[in-house]
Amino acid sequence: MLVQPYLFFDGRCEEALTFYKTALGAEVTAMMRFKENPEPQPGMCAPGSEDKIMHANLRIGETQVMASDGMAFGGKPEFKGFSLTLTVPTDAEAARLFKTLSDGGQVQMPLGKTFYASSFGMVTDRFGVGWMVINPLPMP
Incomplete structure (x- = not known):
């Protein structure tokens, strides 16, 4: 079984994809606009939104995010009740990603050392997506 997050950006998807490509080194592996839908559904999108993204697949590291x-x-998109977690191998990488995701966003917990991580922080990015960045310590 595979569980994959599917994020709905309510009109800001292309902007988000561009941001994640720059911020996280993500790769867009598939994308379809509403106007490219071979089976269009009336009312599927707001009038004038034919160029908006119906579906995209984004690879972030080893993870696929739709x-x-x-x-x-x-x-305004609302992402409540969950966060995406970036597990990284170094504190330097944690600091870089945290700073990038924080740009235009809001820090919930500053990046710092905890009993379970040499670096851990929580941020909501400019699109409202919650992120946790962690360089975990070995578990006993």
């Missing part, structure tokens, strides 16, 4: 503009009504 994304869409959803129905592209242009509201």
